[in-house]
Amino acid sequence: MVSDVRNFSAITLANSLNQYLQPVGFSQLGSNKTINVPGFSTSTALNLFEPNIARIDMEGSLLTQRMLQRLDPKPERVDARTVQSRFRNREPIVNTQLRTTPEKVFAYLESRFGFSSSGPITPFATTSNRPTEAELFGTSFSGQTLDTNLTISNNTRVAVSGETTFNVTDFQAAAATTTPEFVVVRLDGSERRSVGEADDDTEEFDPPGGALFLNGVELESGVAHTLSFADYQQLTYESGKNAALDYLSTVALDQTNNTRGELITTALTTTSGGVESRTRDGLERFEFIGKTEANAFIPRVTIDVEGTFVNGDFISDLNAGLIEVTISEFGKDGNKAQKLTDQSSGNSLDATFGNKLASNGIVLNVVALDPSIDISDVRVTFG
Secondary structure, eight states: OGGGSSHHHHHHHHHTTTTOOOOEEEOOOTOOOOEOOOOOOOOSOOHHHHHHHHHHHHHHHHHHHHHHHHHHSSSOOOOHHHHHHHHHOOOOOOOOGGGGHHHHHHHHHHHHHHEEEEEOOOSSSBBGGGGOOOHHHTTTTTTTEEEEOOOEESSSSSEEEOOEEEEEEGGGOOOSSSOOOOEEEEEEESSSEESSSTTTOOOOEEEOOOEETTTEEEEOOOOOOOHHHHHHHHHHEEEOSSSEEEEEEEEEEEETTTTTTOOOEEEEOOOOOSSSSETTTTTEEEEEEEOOSOOOEEEEEEEEEEEEEETTTTHHHHHHTTTEEEHHHHEEEEEOOEEEEEGTTEEEEEEEESSSOOOEEEEEEEEETTTOOOEEEEEEEEE
């Protein structure tokens, strides 16, 4: 406030002058009466009466302080001994951002809010970076006839939490019409690097952030594995602890009839932060940032939630008014998705961005209006 920086002697001077000088104020319309405004004059230098404003501010501040103290049922006694005791026994200020490097702070801000000096960003590659069949499997299937009934339609883009295990079937959108005998799978990272001589433009993918496991045994990444369909269904994917984009590629085979399904690649993006929870205004708030491949439109999303709920599942608590949900475009908080609760059930919520298509990812915010609600994990599938 102004009173915090005024000089007390100037205030005293103004208070004394005000007893002898009556500054001219504004004339009230319809009357000859003049309203005197303390500290204002149209004929006297303003700085002569400006300290009066500070005096009024100081009195107002003191009055406010006294009112607040009266509202306190047990006003705290503050004296020299109390102040000394506070300094002697004060608790250290805990601020993790003060204990880290500027680079880590900027990395956190990029991850948390998705902005750089040039605008919204995403660390992930575009869809044009996806591997081709020749890059992954060479000419392994060149002599086989394409049968789309063998195709296992996995979701093409999924965002998951870090250090979480998923069944490969969790990423499946539709099963093959014809049950395949074998499924060839391969897991790669999205970063490409040149190999061979300096003038050789041959590229290969870096190791993935996550890993594939079959009955607890890790499968080597960057290598094609031919599995029986039964073994394929037992595969699990374990996401890494750091943000990463992995490519899970599959081709289903019927070797008896020398046929094959289409190549399906799923872009698995890991959010290292996972579900972040905090309490504000006495309510538990959960947030999940799910990013995906850059520059690809997101007309629709499916949010799969794990946790503890009052009425048994996420959608029942949402319909009962115990949960508030907001889904926004990553980096553009103003573009919010419409929740399709009539098409949702259990722990799965569908939403659409309508004609304002999103890209790069989404930010999910959930406010729990009941303290027993707890959200432990989230998976986002992009339509």
